[in-house]
Amino acid sequence: MAAAMNISSPDLSRHLFHIARRSATRLQDCPEVIIPETCVPLPENRLFCQSSDNTGRRILELGSGWGEFLLQWLRMNPTDQLVAMEIKQDRIRRTLKKYRRDFVDQQRLRMIPINFGWFLNEILPPGAFDGIIINFPDPWPKRRHWKHRLVRPGFPGRMAALLRPGGWLHLATDYGPYARRMLHIMRSATEFHSMLTGPDYLRERPADFPPTYFEKIQKAAGYRPFYMQWALSESVSPD
Numbered sequence: 001m002a003a004a005m006n007i008s009s010p011d012l013s014r015h016l017f018h019i020a021r022r023s024a025t026r027l028q029d030c031p032e033v034i035i036p037e038t039c040v041p042l043p044e045n046r047l048f049c050q051s052s053d054n055t056g057r058r059i060l061e062l063g064s065g066w067g068e069f070l071l072q073w074l075r076m077n078p079t080d081q082l083v084a085m086e087i088k089q090d091r092i093r094r095t096l097k098k099y100r101r102d103f104v105d106q107q108r109l110r111m112i113p114i115n116f117g118w119f120l121n122e123i124l125p126p127g128a129f130d131g132i133i134i135n136f137p138d139p140w141p142k143r144r145h146w147k148h149r150l151v152r153p154g155f156p157g158r159m160a161a162l163l164r165p166g167g168w169l170h171l172a173t174d175y176g177p178y179a180r181r182m183l184h185i186m187r188s189a190t191e192f193h194s195m196l197t198g199p200d201y202l203r204e205r206p207a208d209f210p211p212t213y214f215e216k217i218q219k220a221a222g223y224r225p226f227y228m229q230w231a232l233s234e235s236v237s238p239d
């Protein structure tokens with residue numbers, strides 16, 4: 001069943017997977033890009049390279065945009081490896097151009113050009129990530145479009161399934177109604193608890209999180225984003 005859209009028909013799922021793959025193959029010249037051949041979880045050794053000491057964290061970013069955040073994250077966290085899902089191919093190419101320039105001979109980034117609203121838990125291995133970062137997901141303000149939102153009922157379970165024990169989830173949005181919806185969904189989830197004290201959100205970006213491209217634009221336009229950090233509850237196991 002495809003992730004956010006609740007695609008219950010196997011035929012539709014196969015059809016969407018075919019479309020997603022066909023579009024992604026335009027990026028097959030990029031060695032950092034992973035295009036899943038089948039709709040099953042990718043093996044971890046395709047997503048991450050084995051570091052000699054294996055101390056680095058494994059981070060997933062959903063909707064990496066122009067890559068400004070992830071490049072700075074990799075600079076600030078030199079042992080981390082990052083997997084990014086992003087649908088727009090020009091944004092992936094721009095990210096990879098800068099990555100190759102600044103991270104010569106490093107294998108710390110993999111990008112998956114697949115719609116995470118269609119396929120997420122189907123193609124990512126369970127319990128593989130230490131952290132998931134979602135910066136400024138599309139807010140889909142109209143109620144009839146809420147079904148396209150990433151953070152919607154069922155979201156905490158989908159995220160929890162991807163995290164290792166001790167894993168965490170970072171969410172940021174500049175859109176107040178979406179922030180309130182996120183808070184409602186996450187506070188009701190048994191899989192997570194807030195890592196923040198007080199109202200479960202911050203109005204200033206945590207110091208260890210670099211700014212994103214979209215955040216800079218929105219702040220310049222006068223918006224004050226919301227930042228949330230949630231930890232996987234101990235009782236939840238990826239099995």
Ligand SMILES: C[S@@+](CC[C@H](N)C(=O)[O-])C[C@H]1O[C@@H](n2cnc3c(N)ncnc32)[C@H](O)[C@@H]1O
Nearest residue numbers: 063064065086087115116117135136212213214
């Ligand atoms: C508002 S932008 C934020 C980009 C970046 N995180 C930032 O803060 O600058 C949302 C990003 O998510 C990507 N995106 C939206 N829906 C997606 C989906 N279903 N699958 C993959 N990427 C998606 C968009 O292409 C866009 O780059």
